[in-house]
Amino acid sequence: MYKKILLIFALFILVNINFASSEFKKNETESANLKSLYASYLMKNNNNTKYNNNDNSNNTNIYNDSVTKNKSKNKNELTVGIIGGGIAGLYAGMLFIKSMIFDDLGIDYTILEANKERVGGRVYTHKFDDHKYSYTDLGAMRIPLTPLMDRIVSNQNYSLFSKLAKGGYQIPTVPFLISVNNEISYYNGIRVLKGSPVLNPSDPFNYSDSNNGGPGKGIPDEYANRTVDSLILPVFYQFINNLTVDFYNGFKQMLKYDSYSARDYLKTFHNYPNSVIEYIENLSTISGRLDQTSITELLMSVFDFSGEKFVCVEGGTGLIVKSMSQIIKKKVEMGSFVTKISKSFDKKNNEIDGLNVEVVRDSNFGGSDTEILKFKHVISTTTLPALQRIDTSDLKLPLKLKVAIRSLKYTGAIKLAINFKYRWWEDSEFMSGKPIRGGSSNTDLLLRQVVYPSYGINNGTKGVSGVLLASYSGGLESIRISSMIGKKDKERKLLNIVLRDLAEIHNVDLKKLKNLYKDHFFQSWDNDEFSSGAFALFSTSQYTELFPSTGQSHVDGRFHLSGELTSVHHAWMIGGLNSAYRSVDLILKNEGFEDLRIKLRNNWGTIEQAEYPSLDWYKYDSDINHYKLY
Ligand SMILES: Cc1cc2nc3c(=O)[nH]c(=O)nc-3n(C[C@H](O)[C@H](O)[C@H](O)COP(=O)(O)OP(=O)(O)OC[C@H]3O[C@@H](n4cnc5c(N)ncnc54)[C@H](O)[C@@H]3O)c2cc1C
Known part of the structure; x- marks a missing residue:
């Protein structure tokens, strides 16, 4: 463990x-x-x-402008614009709806999604063909079964999967195998298989000083x-x-x-x-x-x-967001690219009464036609690079938030998926008696990590295609590999490198491997126009100094940031869900709908206190000589 x-x-x-x-x-x-x-x-x-239940949202040290002055008279007046139809935006939609199935808040909302082809953002399943298992998850692919993930998968009645099941959308899961026999560690030209004896246990990969010519030459x-x-x-x-x-x-x-x-x-x-x-x-x-x-x-x-155990969705994680978009009934407005958010004023008293959202519909791209939609509140769930492209100058956001939008750090990630004629890695004969079923192999070669599918194991009979994640990398390699993704001729070169390294890691014949190749799909999250980064990975002092401003309400308490970066659980779908919950809760709080906040808690549980980031956090840096900010 x-x-x-x-x-x-x-x-x-x-x-x-x-x-x-x-x-x-x-x-x-x-x-x-x-x-x-x-x-x-x-x-x-x-x-x-x-x-x-550690619910301290009321005690949070918040910005002064976060309590809405010109409140809605009743919930029917309240309208919310949600920018982004990823898992955070869709979840906010689920919390707001009132339907036959859910007695939820019953608040009017609109989800505006820039992508015209699919919802889900960084939850993205690519299907190669119609075979049940010919797919791969290019974004989120696994969920640890820990209490932290209860909000997604658990038998709690507020869990996302329980809610979806209640609405008729079952999300089937299978174990995600983290580590299995025969998976390979291939470093410095030396291959070590899990479960097999190691040739030189005191220095398995020849990295020691002694094996490299003396002190300072190795480790x-x-x-x-x-x-x-x-x-x-x-x-x-x-x-x-x-x-x-x-x-x-x-x-x-x-x-x-x-x-x-x-x-x-x-x-x-x-x-x-x-x-x-x-x-x-x-x-x-x-x-x-x-x-x-x-x-x-x-x-x-x-x-x-x-976590002891992990699961993945059979059929791909994309099934979750597809089901969410169907259950919320109100259609996500696809191909709706938000370009500007500005203040709207009540003409009688000149007080802010909402926010205007400028949208360019996909069909109008390149033209001058734009549509302006007015909402009482706006939740932006986009990544910060995507938000940086939206004109928010009229909102006069606090300096800290502007710095946060510009500089909070994301990491890149690539996933290189190859569709083979069959699952050769599960074939004992092809693998010289050492088949790999699930798990992953690691290497110092460019691919760094090969992930074998945990779904459909043993369905990989010859004649049925099988998809391998030939590389899932998030370090420097993701930048280096990204530069080869996009154009056909570049990808052909990259493909040759990938097949060469796969053959080397697995000790199989390159020619035979090439014969098994059918198709590929390479995803770079750095290059993805809708996210421009894989997930938040903060550098020094960013949690204390910049992060708190992302979890607060701004502009008369009407502008809210949501999405995985604004949660303390970066790089996980749960971060998207928790942050969406917080934004919905803050809207209700700022509007003074305490009864609905109770309803939210009754129907959907509570999120942890740390999801309401406090401006007090910076104080914890003081004893290591850090300057105070507020
Ligand atoms: C490679 C990778 C592996 C991962 N692995 C896992 C995993 O195994 N398990 C797990 O739980 N999580 C994993 N994650 C994290 C998880 O996918 C994310 O945390 C989560 O999906 C983020 O959801 P979101 O709604 O916050 O953001 P997004 O999914 O990015 O949604 C934002 C949406 O906003 C839209 N948008 C952008 N700009 C505009 C605009 N101007 N107007 C309108 N719409 C706009 C985008 O198109 C997008 O749909 C992984 C992520 C990556 C990239």
């Missing part, structure tokens, strides 16, 4: 190095502690008591047989403990170190040599990330990724 918690260090990119069992034994005490700690966390939170010998787990476990233990015992206070404690990058933190507080930090990045397939990411963000990603 602890192995899983710490393997997640790889920021969603798991490492399965299983060679240094002696090192694991050294850490048995920590392991036992962490195990029981996490077990008690699960027990404590399974009934959704502590984790979710110090004493580190060469250590796993990422054993290097990180003692470092993170106390933080994970604090978050587990009391998330909100654990989170604030963690912010004390927010001004440290992960690299600085490991060097300053744990004396890790640079070569060891690079070794960690290498095995975790996150080249360059430890410089760019704050220790806070890294810890949160570890915390969020923990």
